[in-house]
Amino acid sequence: MIICTQLIMIPLGAEAEEKQVKDLFSYINTHQDEFVQNLKDWLAVPSDSSDPELREELTRMINIAADRIKSLGARVEVIDMGSEKLHNGQIIPFPPAILAELGKDPTKGTVCFYGHVDVQPAKKEDGWSTDPYTLTEINGNLYGRGATDNKGPVLAWIHAVETYKALKKDIPVNLKFIIEGVEETGSPGLEDLIEKHIHFFSDVDYIVISDNVRLSKKPALTYGTRGNAYFFVEVEGGKKDLHSGTFGGILHEPMRDLVYILANLVDSSGQILIPGMYDDVAPLTKEEQKLYDDIEFDLEEHKNSSCVDTYLYNTSDEVLKHLWRYPSLSIHGIEGAFSDTGSKTVIPSKVTGKFSIRQVPNMKIPVVEKQVEKYIEDVFARLHSPNKVTVSLKIGAVPWLANIDDPQYTAAKNAITKVFDITPDMIRDGSTIPLAKTFQDLTKKSVLMLPIGGADDGEHSQNEKISRFNYIEGTKVFACFFQELSKLHGDPINGMPLKN
Amino acid sequence: MIICTQLIMIPLGAEAEEKQVKDLFSYINTHQDEFVQNLKDWLAVPSDSSDPELREELTRMINIAADRIKSLGARVEVIDMGSEKLHNGQIIPFPPAILAELGKDPTKGTVCFYGHVDVQPAKKEDGWSTDPYTLTEINGNLYGRGATDNKGPVLAWIHAVETYKALKKDIPVNLKFIIEGVEETGSPGLEDLIEKHIHFFSDVDYIVISDNVRLSKKPALTYGTRGNAYFFVEVEGGKKDLHSGTFGGILHEPMRDLVYILANLVDSSGQILIPGMYDDVAPLTKEEQKLYDDIEFDLEEHKNSSCVDTYLYNTSDEVLKHLWRYPSLSIHGIEGAFSDTGSKTVIPSKVTGKFSIRQVPNMKIPVVEKQVEKYIEDVFARLHSPNKVTVSLKIGAVPWLANIDDPQYTAAKNAITKVFDITPDMIRDGSTIPLAKTFQDLTKKSVLMLPIGGADDGEHSQNEKISRFNYIEGTKVFACFFQELSKLHGDPINGMPLKN
Incomplete structure (x- = not known):
């Protein structure tokens, strides 16, 4: 006999839920210029973690992020990450990391968001059309280093929380944050940080990473990476x-x-x-094959963007399988x-x-x-x-594969459907994203990769950007995601009790 | 019927010749410190042709060489070589080249010496044990950039001429000089120079290049290169x-x-x-095989100096043939x-x-x-x-092969025998030496490569050197070579009339 001490939160009724979504979306829409201005402020900090000369800027960026999360009402800890020795023998400090928590309601699920506020190197003379550290909006795109990787998504998450706070609505989940400043140089010290603060993760139900991009214009959830x-x-x-x-x-x-x-x-x-x-x-199962059948993938467009005329395979199905x-x-x-x-x-x-x-x-x-x-x-x-x-x-680096039947995948799907009126593609990434595997292995928690940026955002390239549309709609997806999580979490009808 | 207007010079008698050699050698021996000091003065000029910042030093070096040759009594022409455009768009002058002649006696043969006074780059911090631009004598070796490539041999030739002048002896050949300052960057403009001044070569019988090194410690003449x-x-x-x-x-x-x-x-x-x-x-002829049989070549020493344990071939004969x-x-x-x-x-x-x-x-x-x-x-x-x-x-770049039956090869062999009491090895060089082929093709004259430096001189390496012994004995070889040339040239007994 399993003794099940299930925690039940009363979900909103359908009507109240609809009203809440409307309010959230309306707030996000009317405050979008402010959200873009916030991103502009963040992009103005050249927090390139590969350049020792910019280490102070990087630390400044962490402190800006910490203050921002603090302003949500969160308890924020800024953690010293030690120092590194450069090739020339010089010792410089690593930027600190942020651990934060907002809400400790035992009747709610707890979701931890991982993000980073350091960026790849960028110089105007590398071929940028605009100054990489001055957010510039052209034809609905917000150009600047870090726009999509990863300052935009981090801010979108913060803005989603802020929207609840501004509307004086109850945030339907407990929130935690882990924010670092050296992701672009391989996250040195992150594993140690997680291990030393493993208690921080003890009451976490879900871990969300929004540090990759979609396969196409269509919203997507990422459930695996290659090693x-x-x-x-x-x-x-x-x-x-x-x-x-x-x-x-x-x-x-x-x-x-x-x-x-x-x-x-x-x-x-x-x-x-x-x-x-x-x-x-x-081996390929029927269920897995089904995921491929539904994916929106324009092979010709993919070839165009890669500037390669001929691939080894001629169908989208074969191409995706050989990438993933x-x-x-x-x-x-x-x-x-x-x-x-x-x-x-x-x-x-x-x-x-x-x-x-x-x-x-x-x-x-x-x-x-x-x-x-x-x-x-x-x-x-x-x-x-x-x-x-x-x-x-x-x-x-080992491959990572999530259990896509996990409730947070369902919650994310529902959130995306609510915002875009579409079922997201279930995609993988051919690249290694060690973070997902690291979090999964060390914390034993469910990890979701929920990208809000587009396939053409140019994460590590010149002219990195995120579209205003994806940035703002992504904020809505995050806001809805909190609600959807709480529904699954506490809804006995769905039969997915999570804390037992 | 061939009409032969043969020019005859009366050679010295055997006894007079022996006396003259003794005088020449004695002068060279007693003035060797002065010759080393001259080399020290030349090495002090950082005439690195690859460094645009040193272009003035390079031009200064050319002028020093021109003055030196002038002091022999030669008619010297310093020729403008135009300019080059650097990658950054800057235009800087090439160093001038020197064409010089000393003696116009129609009864004598005419030998033209090619040399260069530019050097490879050298910095103390590259691993030099001594300052590369300060000639330093250690255990009989004269270390410094340009010692063997090519300032040492150029000065040895000049000192050989000077010895005749100092002893008020008749120089037994007419002399010409062609000296350039950009050999180490591929001799740009040299072909043009030769073509424009082709009349300068019209009365030249022999061209001598002393811009390579021997195969071993044993003196050698080089008669071919690969392409x-x-x-x-x-x-x-x-x-x-x-x-x-x-x-x-x-x-x-x-x-x-x-x-x-x-x-x-x-x-x-x-x-x-x-x-x-x-x-x-x-195809390999019997005569060619004979040349290989006589060569002094220590395979083990060769392996040691190349720092390679195992070659593709196990015998000196095979190794040399596969190199040459x-x-x-x-x-x-x-x-x-x-x-x-x-x-x-x-x-x-x-x-x-x-x-x-x-x-x-x-x-x-x-x-x-x-x-x-x-x-x-x-x-x-x-x-x-x-x-x-x-x-x-x-x-x-095409291979070069000289006719080793040419009189100047015989003269050089005899000169070496006189100085070292040994028959030189007849060697080739696996590398391309485009100069030899260029001179041969453009002037149609016989080209001899007469190295005075040792196999271990490190021409393009750190710690370049020439031994005092090779520098001084090389000067003697050149002095004897003039005499031997004149003997062959004018000696009807040897049956090698050259001007007809």
């Missing part, structure tokens, strides 16, 4: 680079060995040639060889090929690593080369 | 680099195509896989791919592989070019890739 097993294969022939005139013809040239190894990793159809690589790939649920292998480059313009007559002594495998459920990193090592050893043995080969795994 | 056919093979898949997470798995990745092409160029035994590549290689008289193919690197340290998840859109073929007599560049193009086309066709491949020949 990344990044390998270096080093071939060493001697201790110094030699001249191809003086030595060409008598050496076992390391570049020759390396290109042979690299040429044997993947064939021209995209098939990875490493034995066993596909053994653990999760099958592994791929890419060769990124070679370190140690001649890579500049011009023509240098060098025989490099030590060259390192770099390639990565985007692995998928249920591939295991240690298995992949062994398969790669064994295969390269076998391929290299064919060359009878006296050179020395070393294979090393440099990044081992 | 260099440097190819770019570009594979283009799209217009912009893409992210391997977002796009990996659906693209015909250009890097995959390129490594496949590169891996098919040469096998692991060093054999070039391009059909026809060996068809035109000059057989073609080789080296893969230098890839432009456009990721080449830094670290792990970037990029799918490069356009990558350019760079490789070169050191071709040998009697391979022809246009034939090699066609063979390479055709082969890469065939290899690429196997991939059924929609990417675009472009092959282009970027450097087409």
Whole structure:
């Protein structure tokens, strides 16, 4: 017998709910210029986490965000994250992180929002049409570094909360925030932070990340990402680079060995040639296939935006599956060889090929690593080369897959339907988003990725933007999401009691 | 019937000749500190032709050399070489070149010496043990940038002439000089200079270049170099680099195509896989084989200095032939791919592989070019890739081979025997020395490469040096060479009349 101490919150009636949504949307619509101005203020802070010279600006940005969350009535803790040592030996502080909470009603569900307020580097001379740190609105788009990644979504979430507060409405969920300032440099210290503050997550039911973009114009929920097993294969022939005139013809040239190894990793159809690589790939179920059938995806538009004429596959279904649920292998480059313009007559002594495998459920990193090592050893043995080969795994990021039957996915779907009158696409991301996996693994909580930005937002590119439409409608989605969560959470009819 | 208007110079008798050699050597020995001091003065001028900031120093160096040659009594012309446009749009003058002549006796042979007074870049912090622009003598070696390449040999030649002048001896040949200041940046303008002043070469019998080093400690004459056919093979898949997470798995990745092409160029035994590549290689004659039998070459020492444990070949004979008289193919690197340290998840859109073929007599560049193009086309066709491949020949430097039966080779051999009591090795250089071929082709004169520096002089490396011994004995070789040339030139017994 399961003893179930279920906490019940009385949901709004249908009419009251409709009225509340109307009020929320109306407030958001009428305050949108203010929300855009807030984003403008945030984008004006050059919080580029990759530039040590801007570290003070980054810390200032964290403090601005902390004050903003404090103004919602939240209890905010600004946590020292220690310091880092630069290549030149200089030690500079990491920006602090924010842990905050608003509401502690045991009858409500608790949702924790993760976001970051640091940005990628940006310089006008890199090819920006506008100043990257001055939000500029052109044809309904809000251009500026951080607009979509991730200041816009963080502010949209804050504005959604603020809307409840301004309308003096009860926020239907307890809220928590975890905001960091070094996501763009790989979130150093984040795991430690979560582990040290694991009690902070103890009463959290859902974790929401809004740090990616949609697949198309259509709203979407992201439920999975691929992993990344990044390998270096080093071939060493001697201790110094030699001249191809003086030595060409008598050496076992390391570049020759390396290109042979690299040429044997993947064939021209995209098939990875490493034995066993596909053994653990999760079989495609009927339910999963169904998700693909419904997706809005314009293959031609995708090709246009990637500037590539011909893909390996001709259908949207195949393309998406090969981006999301099958592994791929890419060769990124070679370190140690001649890579500049011009023509240098060098025989490099030590060259390192770099390639990565985007692995998928249920591939295991240690298995992949062994398969790669064994295969390269076998391929290299064919060359009878006296050179020395070393294979090393440099990044081992695992794939992430959410349970899409989890209530917060349903709540998010309903919220999106309420705002856009559409059922969102269930999408994955071919890239690694280690955060989702990190939060899922460390906190054991349900993680949802709820993007509000568009596919063409150019997160890490020049002319990053978010559309005013997505920014404002995204705010509405977040506001509705709180309501939908509370409905699922406390509604015995839906039969989804969460705290038991 | 050939009408032969032979010019006869009365050679010295054997005894007088012996006396003269003794006087010359004695003078050179007693003045060696002065010669070293002169070299010190020259090395103090940072005449690095690759650094636009040092252009004035370079011009100053040319003027110092011109004054020095003038002081021999020569008629010196300092020739304006125009200007060059830098990448930043700045226009700076090339350093002038020197054409000089000393003596116009129609009964004597005329030898023209080529040299350069610019140097490779050098900075103490690059790993020099001493200041590169301060000649420093350690254990009999004279360290400093330009010591062996090429200021040392240029001064040795000047000192050889000076020795005759100081001893008030008749210089047994007419002398010409062509000295430039941009050899290290590829001698731009040199061909033009030769063509515009082709009359300057009309009465020249021999051209001597002393701008390379020996194979071992043993004195040597260089009679051939390999060529260099440097190819770019570009594979283009799209217009912009893409992210391997977002796009990996659906693209015909250009890097995959390129490594496949590169891996098919040469096998692991060093054999070039391009059909026809060996068809035109000059067959090895018995006479040529004889030259290899006599060469002093320490294979183990060679391996030690190259820091490579295992060569493709185990005998000196095979190693030297594969460096000098057989073609080789080296893969230098890839432009456009990721080449830094670290792990970037990029799918490069356009990558350019760079490789070169050191071709040998009697391979022809246009034939090699066609063979390479055709082969890469065939290899690429196997991939059924929609990417675009472009092959282009970027450097087409032809090999050079001198006629070693030419009198000046005999004269140089005799001079070396006189100084070192040894018969020099007849060697080639695996590298391209375009100058030799340029002079031979444009002037149609006999070209001799007469190195005085040692194999371990480190021409383009840190800690460049020439040994005091080689510098001083090299001066003696040059002085003797004048005498030996005159003997061959005017000695009817040897039957080598040169002016007819």
